[in-house]
Amino acid sequence: MKNRVLIQITFNYETSVLEKDILQIGTKFFVPSKMKGKAITGGSYRKYNEKKFIDGLVKEEKTDNGFIYGMKDELGNWVTFTKALHYVNVSMCLLDAVYDDKMIQIMNEIDTIVCKYNVIVARVCSLEDDFWQNNEDPQFYEVYGKSMEGIKTKYSTIYTGEQIIDVEYNPGHSHIANEIWFGSCWSMWFSKGYYKFIPKEVLESFKSCFKNDSLKDDVIKIVLHPRVWDFALTENREKQWAFRRWTGIDEVAHYYMNQSKISNDPAVSIDSEVNCQHGGLKRITYFFDNKDEIVPKSKAYKSKTYELDETGTVIWSSEELMENK
Structure with missing residues (x-):
């Protein structure tokens, strides 16, 4: 080859x-x-x-x-x-x-x-x-x-x-x-x-x-x-x-291929417009440890959530510490 x-x-x-x-x-x-x-x-x-x-x-x-x-x-x-x-x-x-x-x-x-x-x-x-x-x-x-x-x-x-x-x-x-x-x-x-x-x-x-x-x-x-x-x-x-x-x-990719795997401990969570509270069409949440590395939710120190409009523009974002952290 x-x-x-x-x-x-x-x-x-x-x-x-x-x-x-x-x-x-x-x-x-x-x-x-x-x-x-x-x-x-x-x-x-x-x-x-x-x-x-x-x-x-x-x-x-x-x-x-x-x-x-x-x-x-x-x-x-x-x-x-x-x-x-x-x-x-x-x-x-x-x-x-x-x-x-x-x-x-x-x-x-x-x-x-x-x-x-x-x-x-x-x-x-x-x-x-x-x-x-x-x-x-x-x-x-x-x-x-x-x-x-x-x-x-x-x-x-x-x-x-x-x-x-x-x-x-x-x-x-x-x-x-x-x-x-x-x-x-x-x-x-x-x-x-x-x-x-x-x-x-x-x-x-x-x-x-x-x-x-x-x-x-x-x-x-x-x-x-x-x-x-x-x-x-x-x-x-x-x-x-x-x-x-x-x-x-x-x-x-799995989300858009309709192959999303249901996980009780995701590192990334994607939600549709139904769960958007600030006018977005899609809501994405990433979970991080205290070194800013993406990790499963159960090991996370904090989360960052974004709501995106139809063009992909972030119209709202939030960073929160996880409970008991």
Whole structure:
């Protein structure tokens, strides 16, 4: 499996992929030789032609239908433009040699795009690590000669009696809820559209990372550790877990996936409008110990509660000591 970086950017539905900065993000870093798209190739890859590719996208964007358009070279670099039901996504994969050579330019490009357009969330990570962190099939370990030691399994809810890998025990596993990514990886960008899921104050107060920067246009950029390729280091895996714990991102994802696990001792509690007392549409409570680490409610020293409106703006917040503390 080749060493490559994965770049994913999620835009609001109204965003056009024909915007110059977005459309050219791939061709700035590799020369495409193949393209695909329903209106131009029927969905299979054929020889790349820039005019046909753009003309196809122009036609697609005039309809209300979703689409997937892609381009790639012969080495393994690729980019896809996807319009789904609610959001527009750009995914790009670059070989390690390409990324390492142009890392600063690539990261600056992402900064620009995230701040300039209606980006909800963006991320960069190792494609190989992302695969293994989210792979549920034990057979791949045998195929690639990887040890299953320490890997947690569970019984599949789809195939009776079949064991699959329980990725919830992996620090880099992802959830997709309402077409939005929830997870923890090397570099992450969050904008206004994400704050209705996790309050901005919670994201910008996360400290167990290499960088947590506030960019223009209300964007937060979090880099967990200096090098993208150092994902397997113990201290960097712990940073992934720390981000998950601090934001309660799994609890939030499960809530929006309608998979909320009923817990008598939650670290993060999410309530709907029914329980909001200050005009909010959602109420989130985080429980902290006396070192400001998120912990289960039974071990908490204090709690912080936020009420959010439909845009994710915090309209009310409160910090309280727990009883008997």
